């Protein structure tokens with residue numbers, strides 16, 4: 411193990427990165443709160459300010475992936491579509507089997523200049539996660555309870571609000587609705603069977619309602635669907651803790667650009683279209699598992715320095731008060747003050763650990779584990 415790798419695995423380094431992330435994140439959340447009056451004066455300006463503030467948070471995690479762990483992200487796509495990435499609004503459909511798939515998504519957003527404005531249809535529980543979840547309120551992220559009766563109205567309304575969004579955005583949809591586990595796969599294939607649909611090997615059966623409502627409400631706003639399929643080389647199972655430890659992964663992303671007007675408007679036809687898309691995605695994963703690559707050429711956008719510069723800025727800003735606090739603490743000699751500080755640090759460390767836990771599949775929700783009657787048709 412080289413010196414740098416040894417350094418990256420040190421708990422103190424992780425503690426410092428988490429300190430910077432948490433403190434800068436809370437400062438940014440506070441600044442976002444301060445933009446509330448601006449929404450009344452100029453909504454577009456408030457949105458642009460929040461895009462930049464949001465960038466300061468999400469790009470820290472991107473920096474951890476790109477610069478700290480050095481993870482390589484290869485893009486498989488056709489060069490003609492590549493020209494349009496980052497220059498149009500698009501709906502991104504991505505498979506959901508890895509703990510850091512959202513982070514790889516963010517990395518591509520960063521490389522195409524749409525990180526601050528990126529959007530997602532996220533489960534409501536994530537809106538309570540400090541820093542990231544709170545930031546999302548100000549970025550007009552669309553939340554769902556995964557209860558269609560409630561979601562159909564709220565999701566449509568939130569999507570309608572994006573009609574006059576001032577900057578290009580990618581709207582991410584994990585149509586599988588939850589992360590892949592063997593149990594969820596087995597149950598969703600029972601549903602597929604009951605609906606007379608072909609079985610999928612690498613994906614859960616997609617939930618079609620969210621896709622349909624998104625396409626319908628973003629017609630005229632978004633111009634394309636980016637069908638994206640992600641995998642990692644040599645059966646790597648990447649984790650956020652691995653990234654913090656400086657572990658390097660190798661992500662491959664296959665993106666096909668599909669013009670939005672090719673997607674049927676009728677709900678049933680749109681659902682059938684999505685099921686067909688997932689059958690195709692399954693064949694791409696089969697191709698990947700056999701050959702170790704996706705079909706077609708690779709055109710990889712280079713990583714940009716901004717995420718690193720942003721992280722260095724916040725680190726240098728927050729290093730000084732940390733050193734000051736520690737020296738004052740030690741020189742005070744007060745056992746009580748030291749004890750209180752240790753308790754506060756442990757609480758913050760547990761808090762971050764809980765946040766990281768949100769990304770772990772083993773701690774995932776039970777959504778999609780309910781057995782359904784076989785004759786559902």
Ligand SMILES: CCCCC/C=C\C/C=C\CCCCCCCC(=O)SCCNC(=O)CCNC(=O)[C@H](O)C(C)(C)COP(=O)(O)OP(=O)(O)OC[C@H]1O[C@@H](n2cnc3c(N)ncnc32)[C@H](O)[C@@H]1OP(=O)(O)O
Nearest residue numbers: 512515528530532533556557558582587598615617619620
């Ligand atoms: C190019 C690189 C990428 C760029 C990245 C861009 C942006 C990045 C931005 C942010 C990154 C941060 C990412 C954060 C990640 C957070 C992600 C999440 O939180 S995922 C979870 C939330 N999202 C979703 O669930 C979306 C998909 N779900 C849906 O669309 C649902 O339909 C719904 C709208 C949520 C409603 O759900 P509900 O359960 O109420 O209804 P359903 O219609 O889905 O269910 C009834 C329907 O499903 C059938 N059924 C029953 N059981 C199953 C089963 N196990 N599997 C499949 N289907 C099942 C049932 O028979 C019903 O069928 P039918 O519709 O025919 O009646």
Ligand SMILES: CCCCCCCCCCCCCCCCCC(=O)OC[C@@H](O)COP(=O)(O)O
Nearest residue numbers: 427428431470471474512588589765766774775
């Ligand atoms: C410099 C960087 C330092 C990093 C410090 C640590 C930061 C911790 C950050 C936590 C970030 C939390 C973001 C949550 C995003 C999780 C995305 C996700 O994958 O959600 C799962 C849902 O889709 C489905 O849920 P399940 O039904 O599978 O259950």
